[in-house]
Amino acid sequence: MMESFYKTLKREIINEALFETRAEATQEIFKYIETYYNTKRMHSALDYKSQKYFEKYNS
Numbered sequence: 001m002m003e004s005f006y007k008t009l010k011r012e013i014i015n016e017a018l019f020e021t022r023a024e025a026t027q028e029i030f031k032y033i034e035t036y037y038n039t040k041r042m043h044s045a046l047d048y049k050s051q052k053y054f055e056k057y058n059s
């Protein structure tokens with residue numbers, strides 16, 4: 001699962017970005033995970049639900 005996450009992260013944010021500092025990269029990756037990956041992106045392993053939705057309704 002982590003390999004899939006890293007592949008997606010690289011494809012969707014890292015490969016296309018030019019970060020000037022490590023802090024800027026860290027901030028953008030955090031923002032991607034917290035505002036998109038966990039809340040909106042549908043995951044096939046979670047029956048095509050977002051992680052946030054899955055955790056809320058399948059706990």
